Amino acid sequence: MVPDRGGRWRIPVPDRFNMADALVSGHARGSRRDHIALVFEDTRGGIRSWTYGELERQSDALAAKLASRGVTKGDVVAIHTGHRPETIIGHLAAYKLGAIVATMSQLYGADTMRHILADSGAAVLITQDEVWQPLRQLRSVLSGLHTCIVTVDVAADELRFEDCIGGDAHGLVRADTCAADPALLIYTSGSTGLPKGILHGHRILPGYRPTLELFFNLELRDRGLVFWTPADWAWIGGFVDVVYPALLFGHKVVALQRRFEADEALDIMSRHGVTHSLMTPTALRRLTQIAAPHSGRDLRLRTVFTGGEALSAETYAWLRDELRIVCNEGYGMSEVNHMIGNCQKLAPIQPGSMGWEFPGHRALLVDDNGNEVAPGEIGEVVTGEDAPTLFLGYWRNPDLTASLRLGPWVRTYDLASRDERGYFWYKGRKDDLIKSAGYRIGPFEIEDVMVQHDAVAEVAIIGAPDAERGQIVKAFVKLSPGFQPGDTLVRELQQHVRARLAAYKYPRVIEFIDAMPLTSTGKISRGALRRLDTSRGESGAS
Numbered sequence: 349m350v351p352d353r354g355g356r357w358r359i360p361v362p363d364r365f366n367m368a369d370a371l372v373s374g375h376a377r378g379s380r381r382d383h384i385a386l387v388f389e390d391t392r393g394g395i396r397s398w399t400y401g402e403l404e405r406q407s408d409a410l411a412a413k414l415a416s417r418g419v420t421k422g423d424v425v426a427i428h429t430g431h432r433p434e435t436i437i438g439h440l441a442a443y444k445l446g447a448i449v450a451t452m453s454q455l456y457g458a459d460t461m462r463h464i465l466a467d468s469g470a471a472v473l474i475t476q477d478e479v480w481q482p483l484r485q486l487r488s489v490l491s492g493l494h495t496c497i498v499t500v501d502v503a504a505d506e507l508r509f510e511d512c513i514g515g516d517a518h519g520l521v522r523a524d525t526c527a528a529d530p531a532l533l534i535y536t537s538g539s540t541g542l543p544k545g546i547l548h549g550h551r552i553l554p555g556y557r558p559t560l561e562l563f564f565n566l567e568l569r570d571r572g573l574v575f576w577t578p579a580d581w582a583w584i585g586g587f588v589d590v591v592y593p594a595l596l597f598g599h600k601v602v603a604l605q606r607r608f609e610a611d612e613a614l615d616i617m618s619r620h621g622v623t624h625s626l627m628t629p630t631a632l633r634r635l636t637q638i639a640a641p642h643s644g645r646d647l648r649l650r651t652v653f654t655g656g657e658a659l660s661a662e663t664y665a666w667l668r669d670e671l672r673i674v675c676n677e678g679y680g681m682s683e684v685n686h687m688i689g690n691c692q693k694l695a696p697i698q699p700g701s702m703g704w705e706f707p708g709h710r711a712l713l714v715d716d717n718g719n720e721v722a723p724g725e726i727g728e729v730v731t732g733e734d735a736p737t738l739f740l741g742y743w744r745n746p747d748l749t750a751s752l753r754l755g756p757w758v759r760t761y762d763l764a765s766r767d768e769r770g771y772f773w774y775k776g777r778k779d780d781l782i783k784s785a786g787y788r789i790g791p792f793e794i795e796d797v798m799v800q801h802d803a804v805a806e807v808a809i810i811g812a813p814d815a816e817r818g819q820i821v822k823a824f825v826k827l828s829p830g831f832q833p834g835d836t837l838v839r840e841l842q843q844h845v846r847a848r849l850a851a852y853k854y855p856r857v858i859e860f861i862d863a864m865p866l867t868s869t870g871k872i873s874r875g876a877l878r879r880l881d882t883s884r885g886e887s888g889a890s
Contacts, residue, residue, distance in 0.1 A: 359558055359708035359736040361551045365527040368407070368443035370553055371595040376404035380598045387620060388433050388603045398433060400598070407440035408517035413507070414441060417495045419472060421446030421523050424533065426470040428452040428461075428479065431603040434499060434509055435581055436591060438474045443531055443550070446523030450533040450545070453582035454479050458486065463542050464535050465490050468743065474509065477501040527551035530740055534584050534682055545743030546584075546682045553592060555736035559686035559706050560593045563653040563676050564624055565693050568597045574648075576602040577626040578613055579870060584682045589653060590626045608870075610634040618645035625652050628870040629659045632675070633799070633806060636666040637828075649673050655680065655689075656871045658774045658792040661699035662800050677703060679729075679772070684758055685737045687711040687729070688772050700796055702764065702772040708736060713766055718755040726765050726775050726788060730757035763790065780874055782811035784819045787852050791874070794855065797848045798823060801841060803831040806864050808872045812857055812881050823855035824877050826864055833860035 375381065381401040389395050398406075419425065425442040427449055429435045442449045450468045452461065454476070461483055465473065472495045480498055487493060487505075496506045525531075531550045535543040561568050575594035579586035594601040602620045606612060608631055617625070627635075632654060641647065652667065655678040667675045678689030679702045688711045690703035697703075705711040712720050713727030721727035731738075735758060741749040752758050763775040775781065775790030782789040791809035798807045806826040811819035825841070827833065838858045845854040865876035 356710075357707035359555060361527050361554045361736060363527060364525065365550045365554060366443055366446075366523070366525045367531060367550050367553045367592075368440045368522075371443075371592065372400055372403050372407065372440055375400040375595075375598050383598065384600050385595060386433055386436060386601055386603060389616075389620075391605060396433075403437060403440065405517070406513040407437045407444065408520055409513045409515045410437055410441035411444040411522075412517040412520045413512040413515060414447070414472060414495075415445060415520065417472065419445055419447055419495075421525075422530070423447045423472075424450050424468045424470040425472045425474065426450040426452050426465060426468065428454065428473060428475040429499065430454045430476065430479075431581055431605050432476065432499075433603065434474060434476070435587075435603075436595075436601075437513060439587075443525075444520070444522045446525050446529060448530050448533050448547075450535070451582040451587065452535070453580050455580070458483055460543060462486050462489065464545075465493055467542075468533055468535075468545060471495065472497065475499075525550050527554065528740070532588075533743060534582075536682065544745065544748065547740045547743050549740050552588065552737065553596065556588060556592065556686060557596065558708055559678075559689065559737075560589065562691040562694070562706060563589070563678050563686075563689055564593065565651045565674050565676060565691060567624070567651060568593055568599075573597070573599040573623045574602060574621050575599060575624050576604075576617060576620060576622045578606070578608040578631055579626055579628060583870075584685070585626055585628075585655065594624075608634070610638055614638065614641055614645055614647065617649055618647050621646075621648050623648050623650050625649065627652055627654055629654055629657050629663065630806070630864070630866065630870050630872060632659065632667060633663050635671065636663055637805065641671050647671075651676065653678060658700065658702070658796070660796045660799050662796070664697070664699040677701075679703065679762075679774070680737065681760055681762070683739045683752065684731055684735050684760070687731050687735065687737075698769075698771050700773065702774050704770045704772065710735070711772065712757070713764060713772075714754070714757065718757055723766055723768050726763050726790070728754075728778065729760045729762045729764050729772075730754060731760075732756070733758055777874075780810075782809075782819050782821055784811065784814070784817045784821065784852065789821060789853055793849065794821065794823070794845060794853055797845050798825070798841060798855075801844050803827055803837060803841070805829075806872070808864060808874055808877055809855065810874055810878050810881060820856045821853060822857040822859065822881065824859050824861050824864070826861060 384397045385400045386398040425447050427438045474497045477500045498506045499509045502508045528549045532548040534546045577590040581587045651674045659677050674692045676690040680686045687709040688702050690697050710732040761778045764772045794809045795807050805828040808824045812822040814820040842854050865873045867873045
């Protein structure tokens with residue numbers, strides 16, 4: 349980072365840049381050519397590894413095959429292979445041609461797959477045989493999708509991935525790309541309406557690099573690190589915040605296809621010597637249910653980066669005291685990221701806080717007119733139009749891109765307050781804010797208090813419609829093992845909140861549920877809970 353004329357730190361981005369060069373090619377041409385870059389454990393427990401040199405050779409071969417099929421700069425290659433080596437090799441091959449990678453979660457159903465493939469205009473799909481099998485009929489309605497590359501079992505008109513990486517890359521011409529050339533197309537989870545594409549350029553990597561170092565506690569330059577995340581690689585957090593820094597700094601990344609289970613996650617990290625990870629607060633809360641995480645395990649975990657929703661003070665304390673790691677929480681969104689966060693090595697962590705404004709970024713809180721609010725007041729988080737992590741725009745939707753502007757600011761629609769020390773405290777999305785009898789109530793401080801009760805494993809707060817107050821506070825609660833729902837527990841939880849927060853903030857309604865609905869990025873879906881509540885039309889506790 350370098351200071352600008354005003355004395356603020358600035359993150360420089362080169363004019364010409366290609367992510368494949370920085371992630372793998374530079375290592376493959378140098379001293380790390382024979383170092384392990386990727387370890388893949390399949391569902392049967394078999395383990396295979398790739399060196400940086402092997403990733404370079406195989407992605408060269410795939411790039412040559414894609415070029416022979418007519419893929420060129422600006423074309424879209426959709427990748428649908430999850431936590432597998434094909435995903436990394438596919439990204440690298442596309443970048444080398446100047447093509448755009450559209451990330452696709454294996455959790456998507458047929459309707460979402462059809463929408464994304466059609467909306468992106470993908471020319472190529474790289475997918476996994478058993479996941480693609482029930483979706484093959486989509487080919488008949490996707491005229492632009494001319495090539496499908498599939499692992500193992502292929503149909504007559506498809507290419508086998510293994511054949512595509514074993515060929516000769518002689519004559520491959522790598523694209524000369526600008527940092528602002530498009531490279532990565534990430535579709536949102538689509539909790540409301542159809543998913544929208546968020547387009548980033550090659551500049552995302554140099555733009556993210558300094559803040560990734562902060563989130564991983566200034567340890568990325570250490571030797572022998574091992575990265576793993578249970579987060580979906582189709583999500584910006586799973587791939588950009590884990591795979592990118594691991595490869596950029598010449599480390600090892602572990603890939604597995606597993607549904608997250610707390611016990612198994614600890615076993616995976618022990619088995620592979622994982623030192624650094626990204627996990628959502630939801631996943632971290634589930635880890636806290638493990639009584640003795642180090643028992644029978646050789647855990648080498650040092651630092652976890654988390655974000656996406658607020659991390660409770662209780663969860664942070666367990667991670668620090670029981671798992672004995674550093675957990676740095678960060679804030680941002682797919683469109684513009686890493687403006688606010690923690691780096692324990694540089695400043696004390698205030699449990700429950702989002703952190704502080706990171707060097708090279710601007711993070712302000714403003715009212716509806718774009719005027720900065722005073723410390724302690726709730727405002728919308730905004731940043732500058734020169735943010736180094738700012739996306740190129742929404743895919744083929746300039747009007748939606750323009751809607752993020754509020755005067756000179758780029759808006760997030762997230763609400764927070766900032767204390768006198770400069771720490772930010774998340775209050776929720778604008779549509780999460782509860783307005784009850786004239787009070788403005790953020791859900792996260794209530795959740796933070798409720799989860800401190802032994803009976804509460806997970807909790808989500810929403811505003812439920814109420815004729816008298818406009819909205820009332822409602823809590824959805826997943827109980828810890830050994831606790832049973834009932835009126836007595838409802839009153840106990842309500843008093844637990846009343847005794848610790850203002851009386852108007854306690855949940856007037858508590859509903860016990862077996863499982864929380866999650867978004868594709870692993871966050872609790874308050875939108876789904878609001879829709880559930882509205883469809884039921886309930887107003888009493890259950």
